[in-house]
Amino acid sequence: MLEVDNIHVNYGRLQALRGVSLSVREGEIVCVVGPNGAGKSTTLGAIAGGVTPHAGRITLRGQSLGGLPPEAVARLGVSLVPEGRHVFGSLTVAENLRIGTFQRRDRAAVAADFERILEHFPRLRERLQQPAGRLSGGEQQMLVIGRALMTRPRLVMVDEPSLGLAPKIVDQVYDILIKLRHAANLTLLINEQSSERVLKFADRIYVMRGGRIHLEDRAANLQDGKAIMQAYFGFADGTGAPPPLSPAPTMKRAAE
Numbered sequence: 128m129l130e131v132d133n134i135h136v137n138y139g140r141l142q143a144l145r146g147v148s149l150s151v152r153e154g155e156i157v158c159v160v161g162p163n164g165a166g167k168s169t170t171l172g173a174i175a176g177g178v179t180p181h182a183g184r185i186t187l188r189g190q191s192l193g194g195l196p197p198e199a200v201a202r203l204g205v206s207l208v209p210e211g212r213h214v215f216g217s218l219t220v221a222e223n224l225r226i227g228t229f230q231r232r233d234r235a236a237v238a239a240d241f242e243r244i245l246e247h248f249p250r251l252r253e254r255l256q257q258p259a260g261r262l263s264g265g266e267q268q269m270l271v272i273g274r275a276l277m278t279r280p281r282l283v284m285v286d287e288p289s290l291g292l293a294p295k296i297v298d299q300v301y302d303i304l305i306k307l308r309h310a311a312n313l314t315l316l317i318n319e320q321s322s323e324r325v326l327k328f329a330d331r332i333y334v335m336r337g338g339r340i341h342l343e344d345r346a347a348n349l350q351d352g353k354a355i356m357q358a359y360f361g362f363a364d365g366t367g368a369p370p371p372l373s374p375a376p377t378m379k380r381a382a383e
């Protein structure tokens with residue numbers, strides 16, 4: 128479905144992506160795991176059309192996305208849920224959900240989509256008339272995912288859905304994403320800092336660090352966490368980087 132082939136992105140003098148390649152097949156859940164600053168958000172931004180690579184190629188079902196603005200990429204069925212849960216705080220939950228559909232003329236279909244989405248997010252249904260700014264962090268995360276689904280995407284890219292949320296809430300968010308995969312026939316590309324949770328449900332995992340992909344494999348082959356740990360921290364893989372003094376706790380657990 129999606130092919131990212133050797134893309135390079137610079138921000139001024141900073142080389143954020145140094146030849147990133149990845150692929151996503153129809154119906155897959157693919158996760159990109161990596162530390163802060165690895166280039167995960169930049170990769171999603173490049174696919175969504177918000178960031179322009181200076182080299183490389185991105186294709187969606189064989190069609191090049193090169194040079195397309197974000198709205199054109201969205202029309203091809205790609206939706207990005209950016210990091211940070213950007214809701215319109217003074218608008219109601221219902222208004223936030225409908226905001227991407229004002230251009231659509233098929234009002235009956237919009238109403239049906241609205242209902243279908245609320246079936247997956249009962250908490251949002253209870254809060255439809257409340258200002259989105261009053262929702263909890265978890266509810267806001269559900270709202271931005273719900274809003275992305277209102278455009279009827281086929282590929283949904285979610286940037287760090289667990290950021291700043293309690294583990295129980297993260298479980299709920301992921302439960303919904305996994306159910307939606309089948310119910311809405313979605314393909315998912317998800318960024319996360321920690322591999323611990325995504326190892327349970329991803330089909331394939333890429334580990335990114337320093338603007339490069341250092342590992343790609345089926346999640347089933349990575350369950351002991353060792354290969355991920357090596358790629359994530361950059362030791363024992365020929366880079367010469369020393370092991371960290373105190374690995375992040377989540378990575379420690381993944382390796383045990």
Ligand SMILES: Nc1ncnc2c1ncn2[C@@H]1O[C@H](COP(=O)(O)OP(=O)(O)OP(=O)(O)O)[C@@H](O)[C@H]1O
Binds near residue numbers: 141161162169
């Ligand atoms: N708009 C920007 N302007 C300049 N530098 C940027 C910009 N966005 C990202 N960067 C830099 O590019 C590199 C990759 O950042 P990116 O946000 O893609 O990484 P990430 O893996 O998503 O990290 P995080 O988990 O912190 O979001 C970092 O060094 C970051 O500081």
